[in-house]
Amino acid sequence: MTSIKVELKQHQAEKLREVCRSFGNQEGELINVLHKAQGIFGYLPAEVQEMVAEELNVPVARVYGVVTFYSFFSMIPKGRNPISICTGTACYVRGAEKVLDEFRKQLSIGIGETTPDGKFSINCLRCVGACGLAPVVMIGEKTYGRVAPDEVKAILKEYEND
Amino acid sequence: MLNEETVIRNRAEGGKTSATQLRIALRNCGVIDPEDIEDAIGQGAYAALAKVLADGDPEGTIRTIMDSGLRGRGGGGFPTGLKWQLSARPQADQKYVVCNADEGDPGAFMDRSILEGDPHTVLEAMAICGYCIGATKGLIYIRAEYPLAIERLHIAIRQARDYGFLGEDLFGSGFAFDIEMRYGAGAFVCGEETALIHSMEGLRGEPTLKPPFPSESGYLGKPTNVNNVETFASVPPIILKGAAWFASIGTEKSKGTKVFALAGKINKVGLIEVPMGTTLREVIYEIGGGLQHGKAFKAVQTGGPSGGCLTTAHLDTPIDYDNLIAAGSMMGSGGMIVMDEDDCMVSVAKFFLDFTVEESCGKCTPCRIGNKRLYELLEKITRGQGTREDLDHLYNLSLVIKDTSLCGLGQSSPNPVLSTLHNFRDEYLAHVDEHKCPAGVCRELIRYEIVPENCVGCTACARNCPVNAISGERKQIHFIDQAICIKCGACLEKCKFDAVIIN
Structure with missing residues (x-):
């Protein structure tokens, strides 16, 4: 699985069990449970998957299979300011790739990676449905539209004191 | 309600009336407050449901939908009335109505806009469908990437329950219907109905062979009717205004209107809704205001990763399901990306293959491995190392993948390659023979x-x-x-x- 080992704290484990219970510990609710779990932990480390498997009474392999199938689920913690670059067709045509390259260059990390200080992570999104604003970049909940590569530095600067 | 005001006329320069938009699916978007059911009722929401329940004739309602000529707006174009009829047929203790809101096509945002702007129309149409096929449960499968649409649906469902439009004994008819939400988790293949159903069951979203069709054995093995958001949004106006009215709009085999997400290198980006049969030229130049910065039009991509790139030769083709397929593309869910002289068509094909390779679920070999090989060939060509033989390989492999893949994703994934090979062969040849990229995009060649x-x-x-x-x-x-x-x-x-x- 993953090399990142975490120990679930007592209250975290209890919270996770509560999520499973709220869905009646039904195996058919696996995806809903994982959505909630990722909402709590920010990502889905092996320990969380193991606990979900136990609670829903399904093999861990089944949980892992679902987690790795869907791009929305992540097994690596995201940065405090997760950068999502839309690489849908409209954004691609309007130069998303150059914007992505600039973020990678500025932060010296690749797609799906997190900076060593945990401040930023870069991910690609398929389409946020804001094609009128292409190319679109989201940092956390904030959306930046019509981003040009030379604006990247200034955008990152907004998060300087974080 | 539809009236003359909702017919938006776009006036081209010079004041003469030109291409006309006609809003049926989008009729209430931007008109009502989507978080206020009273507003929606004021515009006629749930009147169609009341009519259907008062008529008490599910078969007649299905016939109305069949006669209207409505076809699935999610891409396939399957006749909606026929689908309902097939789902109505089997006897079962439980049936399901599913709304496919897993809008995964990059560059398409029709469904999101309908759900955010007019969620009640979807709930109403699902209840109508439920009544027609004998289902009491509805499920909306929606992308987790659409938080606002999810929130508004939750509000709408709550309000509809409060007003007695969902729940037990709707309009005193004895018919019960309620709706729950299910969330996608970012997998394009889940737009395929069997994959979607597996995903709703908490499994990996892998498609299965049809038959059995979901209308016989779908969610939890029960008969299930899956329709797209826009399809549902077209249902209430058909009930209220009649099949003949809807069938009078559009072309011979494609009736009504279609919503397109116009994007790319065009002056006016956004959603448009036009009668079937409107030409690409009218959409791009009259409604879309032509290309940005006065650049030359090169191609328009319709149908997302399953569609193809059309050229100037297709500008005067009336848009409908069959014409687009004949031209080597497809309607798809309605993404329409306009490209100009600065776009390299080999790179565009590569972009879509990159998408397909990532989104292939891996279950069947032609899709999992074939698309990867297509991608590698395209990469070789964009690096200037391709040969004419590679072009033949591309073509032949594309046909094999189309013929042998299990689901719609693989069967349509080579379309971007085939359509660009066919329509922009010169550009491929320039890459292969002269090692040049005429659009100046491929880095190794410029x-x-x-x-x-x-x-x-x-x-x-x-x-x-x-x-x-x-x-x-x-x-x-x-x-x-x-x-x-x-x-x-x-x-x-x-x-x-x-x-x-x-x-």
């Missing part, structure tokens, strides 16, 4: 050069070059060292004198 006659020696390019590949004194002609240049294009963007060119 050189940035400075035209001495235009260079005034302002140093803007040299100052912005990230690798210091440009030399030259102030007010002297500059020079790009090709050995150092990384072809980022910064110099071209900064030069105000058109002195930097792509060769």
